[in-house]
Amino acid sequence: MQRRQLLAGAAALLSVPNLASAEASDVRIARQPSIGHLPLMIMEERELLQKQAAARGLGRIGVDYVTLAGGAAMNDALLSNAIQFAAGGVPPMILLWSKTAGSSLEVKGMAAMNSMPLLMNTNNPAIKSLKDFKRTDKIALPAVKVSVQAVFLQMAAEKELGEDHRNDLDQLTVTLSHPDGMAALFAGQEITAHFTAAPIQELEARRPGIRTILNSFDILGMPSTFNVVWASSKFVNANPKISEAFMAALEEAIGIIQADKKAAAASYLRLAKDPSDAALIEQILNDPQVRFTTTPQAMAKYYEFMYRTRLISRSPKIWTDLFFPFLHAKDGN
Structure with a gap:
């Protein structure tokens, strides 16, 4: 009898969810309505993050995509936890990294999204x-x-x-x-x-x-990353599977763009509500100077200039200092 009670108690304990290891059930991602954010638009339309999260045993998570204008708005929203992933130009990410590195509010890059000229x-x-x-x-x-x-x-x-x-x-x-x-x-x-x-x-x-x-x-003097995605260390550390799922979804979205530029152009026009003609967008996507990739390019050019001109108070020693380990094996610079 006593043995049966012990076994029943053990089974009951095993059936209780491990709340300490539970990851977020809802995620909010901010993007901007420009062609550089096309990977996030593809992720939204095809529910790629939900798919990748489910593949990692997280079940059905809620994913909300919001549009914000500019890096300052992105950083404010991220620091207040109104969003979990911010996307924009490189300088706002480097600026927030410089301000938060080593603190409880630490922010780092998740990935690049593209390389394209301005x-x-x-x-x-x-x-x-x-x-x-x-x-x-x-x-x-x-x-x-x-x-x-x-x-x-x-x-x-x-x-x-x-x-x-x-x-x-x-x-x-x-x-x-x-x-x-x-x-x-x-x-x-x-x-x-x-x-x-x-x-x-x-x-x-x-x-x-x-x-x-x-x-x-x-x-x-070289191709450079235009848009990046960044997040807080607190969120990434507490939600490793969601973070991995995000990276997998982003890579999948980029693969979709590369596989069919015509369909990707149509998706952009539809999701960004852009009045441009499809031929122009397809032309941009086929431009050899335009690449969608998670590999950061010319990061040192950015942060060395920003540090030298006192736009930031601290500088990374190497580009990987700016990013979470997801990218460290990539051939970035």
């Missing part, structure tokens, strides 16, 4: 280089000082005008969303240049009288 276009035939900008000119970009375009502009100014003139063009910059920047460039009144991203930059280049004067790959 272009600055002008409507002024007199502007052939940065030396031609005058005080009356205005340069539109997504966010003054902190956006990846703003950092690239400082890099370009340092390269072309000299280190002492790195910030000379900052006074000409104004914050406008990608669509508003394009509209202002086309209007030809106050805005004389627009530093933007695909597909806006390609739409602008189609317009007679609009020319490209800067390419971010030329500024860095």
